[in-house]
Amino acid sequence: MLRRLASLPLRRPAAALLAAGVRCISSGSVEITLPLNFWAGKRRTGPEKCSKDIVYEPATGRVLCQLEPCGAVEVDQAVKAAKLAFGYWSKMSGMERARVMIEAAHIIESKREEIAEMEVVNNGKSITEARLDVDSARLCIEYYAGLASTLAGQHVQLPGGSFAYTRREPLGVCVGIGAWNYPFQIAAWKSAPALACGNSMVFKPSPVTPVTAVMLAEIYAKAGVPEGLFNVVQGGQETGSLLCQHPDVAKVSFTGSVPTGQKIMEMASKGVKPVTLELGGKSPLLIFKDSDLENAVRGALMANFLSQGQVCSNGTRVFVQKDILPEFVKEVVKRTQAIEIGDPLLESTRMGALVSQPHLDKVLSFVDRAKKEGATVLCGGESYVPSDPKLRGGYYMTPCVLGNCTDDMTCVKEEIFGPVMSVLPFETEDEVLQRANDTSLGLAAGVFTRHRAGERPGDDRVLLPTEDCVCGDGRCRQPLLDHPATASQSCALRQRL
Numbered sequence: 373m374l375r376r377l378a379s380l381p382l383r384r385p386a387a388a389l390l391a392a393g394v395r396c397i398s399s400g401s402v403e404i405t406l407p408l409n410f411w412a413g414k415r416r417t418g419p420e421k422c423s424k425d426i427v428y429e430p431a432t433g434r435v436l437c438q439l440e441p442c443g444a445v446e447v448d449q450a451v452k453a454a455k456l457a458f459g460y461w462s463k464m465s466g467m468e469r470a471r472v473m474i475e476a477a478h479i480i481e482s483k484r485e486e487i488a489e490m491e492v493v494n495n496g497k498s499i500t501e502a503r504l505d506v507d508s509a510r511l512c513i514e515y516y517a518g519l520a521s522t523l524a525g526q527h528v529q530l531p532g533g534s535f536a537y538t539r540r541e542p543l544g545v546c547v548g549i550g551a552w553n554y555p556f557q558i559a560a561w562k563s564a565p566a567l568a569c570g571n572s573m574v575f576k577p578s579p580v581t582p583v584t585a586v587m588l589a590e591i592y593a594k595a596g597v598p599e600g601l602f603n604v605v606q607g608g609q610e611t612g613s614l615l616c617q618h619p620d621v622a623k624v625s626f627t628g629s630v631p632t633g634q635k636i637m638e639m640a641s642k643g644v645k646p647v648t649l650e651l652g653g654k655s656p657l658l659i660f661k662d663s664d665l666e667n668a669v670r671g672a673l674m675a676n677f678l679s680q681g682q683v684c685s686n687g688t689r690v691f692v693q694k695d696i697l698p699e700f701v702k703e704v705v706k707r708t709q710a711i712e713i714g715d716p717l718l719e720s721t722r723m724g725a726l727v728s729q730p731h732l733d734k735v736l737s738f739v740d741r742a743k744k745e746g747a748t749v750l751c752g753g754e755s756y757v758p759s760d761p762k763l764r765g766g767y768y769m770t771p772c773v774l775g776n777c778t779d780d781m782t783c784v785k786e787e788i789f790g791p792v793m794s795v796l797p798f799e800t801e802d803e804v805l806q807r808a809n810d811t812s813l814g815l816a817a818g819v820f821t822r823h824r825a826g827e828r829p830g831d832d833r834v835l836l837p838t839e840d841c842v843c844g845d846g847r848c849r850q851p852l853l854d855h856p857a858t859a860s861q862s863c864a865l866r867q868r869l
């Protein structure tokens with residue numbers, strides 16, 4: 373049960389309160405006492421004898437709830453419930469499944485504010501971002517609901533009038549294991565495709581952010597999924613391992629760090645189970661001198677400071693072409709310093725709290741190490757104490773821009789997963805492509821330029837290998853699409869296009 377400690381008297385519908393300019397909850401006002409495990413259609417308590425984990429509210433550092441990590445018995449109960457539900461759900465048509473999923477999406481829409489607020493309370497991100505996370509969860513469920521009725525097999529003609537056909541069949545009980553940075557969204561992104569295809573799921577959120585996955589379980593139940601179709605078991609690595617090794621689990625889908633992903637792949641391989649791994653990143657952002665600077669600066673801020681920098685696909689290695697480096701750095705620093713840090717439930721807040729004290733310490737230690745290795749702190753990188761007394765125990769830091777970085781520094785090589793941008797100068801496109809790709813964490817990449825590769829002024833890069841160009845000039849270095857081929861100087865490749 374959710375209890376409000378602060379002054380708001382009655383819980384009116386979120387929309388009515390918002391219309392009246394009143395927030396339903398405030399930071400420091402929520403205590404969660406309902407059990408956070410959910411299987412076979414109900415919230416469940418964990419094992420009687422277990423050492424409970426404490427869950428904190430990042431904005432205030434208060435205790436939010438206690439977590440009862442599931443052991444072998446509870447994991448088995450959840451998997452059994454999922455197995456039973458699979459029997460019903462997998463026999464339904466895609467259209468029938470879609471109807472239930474669309475209903476779940478409608479419920480999410482109607483509870484948007486409530487879910488977003490709980491995400492903020494548990495994760496520390498700003499309310500404006502949390503609302504978008506809820507929208508993205510709903511859209512994902514709608515998208516896969518749309519696909520459910522299109523799943524079809526193939527008909528293959530064989531010699532002598534025989535034929536073969538293929539069917540798309542669900543796997544069975546799937547396990548979803550999530551990270552703490554997008555708790556509700558990850559639970560939806562994992563469950564939507566699995567459920568649309570006729571599978572059931574046991575989901576384990578991060579023990580740091582256990583609250584909103586169980587809200588999703590209740591929403592699916594209310595929408596009409598069979599009891600046990602989507603279950604939530606709480607716990608850390610032991611619970612996760614039990615899930616991965618359970619003989620009735622057919623597949624594991626994991627979002628989290630690379631080292632944990634490696635362990636999960638190893639465990640799943642022992643049971644010959646397929647795995648999906650969505651892991652960490654250290655993505656490059658390339659900013660060329662011909663780019664629209666305003667656009668590039670905004671892109672760099674977004675790619676580094678959303679969700680307090682705790683985003684897997686963040687472009688944290690910001691390569692800037694030397695000619696525009698001073699101008700870019702000046703603008704980025706100015707805007708970074710202007711980011712409003714504070715109570716994540718306030719509409720005006722742009723940066724909330726990091727997820728936990730140990731994580732904040734880890735991010736700050738990356739900044740210290742960067743300084744020792746020769747980087748210059750251009751702004752931020754320090755812990756921050758908001759003026760509101762109730763936020764004083766929260767996990768805040770000032771967003772940081774590091775200059776004077778080189779490719780071999782720890783801050784450039786390792787995933788920091790916090791609001792720390794490393795700026796690296798470059799001269800040529802070939803050079804920056806090689807440096808940008810020189811990482812084992814290749815999750816995403818961004819480019820700011822007004823020209824396509826090979827079309828940049830003064831850039832003589834060849835799009836196709838020279839030997840492929842048969843215009844007659846063996847030394848031809850023209851990009852194919854710009855080739856100055858004329859009637860007298862024809863280019864066979866150009867003609868073929």
Ligand SMILES: NC(=O)c1ccc[n+]([C@@H]2O[C@H](COP(=O)([O-])OP(=O)(O)OC[C@H]3O[C@@H](n4cnc5c(N)ncnc54)[C@H](O)[C@@H]3O)[C@@H](O)[C@H]2O)c1
Nearest residue numbers: 550551552577578608609612613628629632650651652684
């Ligand atoms: N690629 C993506 O889509 C994506 C999205 C979000 C986060 N991430 C990554 O997640 C990481 C941050 O999240 P985190 O700190 O929660 O990651 P983590 O790897 O520490 O934990 C992720 C989940 O795995 C569980 N777990 C830990 N050890 C386990 C084990 N041995 N067996 C089974 N489960 C185990 C945790 O309890 C948690 O639920 C970052 O590296 C980030 O880039 C990736």
Ligand SMILES: NCCCC=O
Nearest residue numbers: 553554682683684685
């Ligand atoms: N909203 C996307 C989240 C992916 C990684 O953290």
